[in-house]
Amino acid sequence: MTARFGPREEVTVARRYPPGHLRTPFYCRGRTGVVERVLPASINPEEEGFGMYDRAQVPLYRVRFRQVDLWPSYAGPAHDTVDIEIYEHWLVKAES
Amino acid sequence: MTAHDHPHAAVGEGDELPGYFEILEIALRELLIEKGLVSADALRRQIEILDSRxxxxxxxxxxxxxxxxxxxxxxxxxxxxxxxxxxxxxxxxxxxxxxxxxxxxxxxxxxxxxxxxxxxxxxxxxxxxxxxxxxxxxxxxxxxxxxxxxxxxxxxxxxxxxxxxxxxxxxxxxxxxxxxxxxxxxxxxxxxxxxxxxxxxxxxxxx
The missing domain is CATH 3.90.330.10 (Nitrile hydratase alpha /Thiocyanate hydrolase gamma)
Structure with missing residues (x-):
């Protein structure tokens, strides 16, 4: 599966709340960041967790968020960041 | 009951009675071994590798x-x-x-x-x-x-x-x-x- 997004592209994490312990932290849902790098595709843990090992691998990204975009009351400087690994099906192109 | 057909306490971390998650882990481990999905030696080897790091x-x-x-x-x-x-x-x-x-x-x-x-x-x-x-x-x-x-x-x-x-x-x-x-x-x-x-x-x- 080819990656839809490339480095430096702005992406927004879906604001979805399906049940279960998923790899997309709640604190970044609905937030916009920048693709830091495209990682090797891997098994979708949301399928693997239910015994589905033979599916296509899904692209995985490291997305960099500014702290001030994650936490509006962030006390530190505006250049502080958080990098999070996010699977492609959680990402959409950011609206400019 | 283990495969060799007599009950015994599993070799654990210590002498205290196991808690809920330890019992769950022991049950899962014993089932995996009894069903032949993992061998006891492979499991032991993996713990040995973990502890060597x-x-x-x-x-x-x-x-x-x-x-x-x-x-x-x-x-x-x-x-x-x-x-x-x-x-x-x-x-x-x-x-x-x-x-x-x-x-x-x-x-x-x-x-x-x-x-x-x-x-x-x-x-x-x-x-x-x-x-x-x-x-x-x-x-x-x-x-x-x-x-x-x-x-x-x-x-x-x-x-x-x-x-x-x-x-x-x-x-x-x-x-x-x-x-x-x-x-x-x-x-x-x-x-x-x-x-x-x-x-x-x-x-x-x-x-």
């Missing part, structure tokens, strides 16, 4: 990067492959990303979801790394957390937190301290601590 491996990797610029470039490009050059295998199928601290950027590693940790190069994580307090606060108030570890960073340094949420594992390459030009690779490795490779502190100048 310690921060000394990560320290060797860091010291090599400090003295060998070409190795450092390979380490930053592909952490797993470079570690394997030094005989440190990624036995758990994870890939290692090495994060370089510079005068401009300080990296800090956390796993907010559970306790993902670069075990192949650092061994088992410290208890605080797995605590809810560290996991939640490191992404929300990283500078306060760093200060509690004695690391006070000026505002012109970018604090870059890495939330280890999926397939990658992260190792911080600390800055080589001042005044260490005379030290050889082994002596340098002796300066590098576990906490510096997680990113909660820096490597101090010896003496």
């Amino acid at each position: 310690s921060p000394a491996l990560g320290s060797r990797v860091v010291a090599r990067a400090w003295v060998d610029a070409a190795f450092k470039a390979r380490l930053l490009a592909d952490g797993s492959a470079a570690c394997e050059e030094l005989g440190v295998t990624m036995y758990d199928g994870t890939k290692l990303i090495v994060l370089e601290n510079t005068p401009e950027v300080h990296n800090l590693v956390v796993c907010t979801l559970c306790s993902c940790y670069p075990r192949p190069v650092l061994g088992l994580p410290p208890d605080w790394y797995k605590s809810r307090a560290y996991r939640s606060r490191a992404v929300r108030w990283p500078r306060s957390v760093l200060a509690e570890f004695g690391t006070n960073l000026p505002d012109d340094v970018e604090v870059r937190v890495h939330d280890s949420t999926a397939a990658m594992r992260y190792l911080v390459l600390p800055m080589r301290p001042e005044g260490t030009d005379d030290l050889d690779e082994d002596a340098l490795a002796g300066l590098v601590t576990r906490d510096a490779m997680i990113g909660v502190t820096r490597v101090a100048t010896p003496g």
Whole structure:
């Protein structure tokens, strides 16, 4: 599966709340960041967790968020960041 | 009842009665072995490998990067492959990303979801790394957390937190301290601590 997004592209994490312990932290849902790098595709843990090992691998990204975009009351400087690994099906192109 | 048909207590961690999750783990382990999906020896071997890993491996990797610029470039490009050059295998199928601290950027590693940790190069994580307090606060108030570890960073340094949420594992390459030009690779490795490779502190100048 080819990656839809490339480095430096702005992406927004879906604001979805399906049940279960998923790899997309709640604190970044609905937030916009920048693709830091495209990682090797891997098994979708949301399928693997239910015994589905033979599916296509899904692209995985490291997305960099500014702290001030994650936490509006962030006390530190505006250049502080958080990098999070996010699977492609959680990402959409950011609206400019 | 085990396969050889007489009941006995499982060999556990200690003499105390097992708790709920220990009983669950023992039951799952015994079922996997009885069904032939995992052998008892393969399981034992994996625990042996886990226990053989310690921060000394990560320290060797860091010291090599400090003295060998070409190795450092390979380490930053592909952490797993470079570690394997030094005989440190990624036995758990994870890939290692090495994060370089510079005068401009300080990296800090956390796993907010559970306790993902670069075990192949650092061994088992410290208890605080797995605590809810560290996991939640490191992404929300990283500078306060760093200060509690004695690391006070000026505002012109970018604090870059890495939330280890999926397939990658992260190792911080600390800055080589001042005044260490005379030290050889082994002596340098002796300066590098576990906490510096997680990113909660820096490597101090010896003496």
